[in-house]
Amino acid sequence: MDDNAHIESWFRTCKYAPGYPPGGFETLAAAREWVLRFVTWYNGSHRHSGIAYVTPEQRHNGTAEPLLVQRRAVYEAARQRHPLRWKRHPRPWQAPDHVWLNPPPATTLKAAA
Structure with missing residues (x-):
């Protein structure tokens, strides 16, 4: 237990x-x-998968978003150069809006909105 x-x-x-x-x-x-x-x-x-493979430090200090913008550009350029290597679209490389350790029930979130 x-x-x-x-x-x-x-x-x-x-x-x-x-x-x-x-x-x-x-x-x-x-x-x-x-x-x-x-x-x-x-x-x-x-780098944490739940926050788009950035570090918690980057997420909290505001440096994650410029990094994700750059990452999206690099992946899109690689996909344009070699389209046959890509079976699917690349990851969206966007951090989630909210991160929870223990998310409240959906009904609580709706009531708070």
């Missing part, structure tokens, strides 16, 4: 991340150091 679904999900993400020690941490200081490096990587370097 999961006591806290968010922390269980976060722990699974950590556990399968590169560099996670399979035998656990030797000291509390080692655990804190690893978590600091992991969170820095996760927010600043790791």
Whole structure:
């Protein structure tokens, strides 16, 4: 039974991340150091599929949209140069308007609108 679904999900993400020690941490200081490096990587370097393969840092500081505009242009130019390589249209490369950890029920959203 999961006591806290968010922390269980976060722990699974950590556990399968590169560099996670399979035998656990030797000291509390080692655990804190690893978590600091992991969170820095996760927010600043790791591209997330749920937000159009940009980092959370890019999403929050406003640099994601220019990057996505450039990405759309690169993909469209590649598709124009070599149309036979593309079976489908490229990804739209647009970030979602809203991102939720735990979305409220649709009825709550409609009532708030």
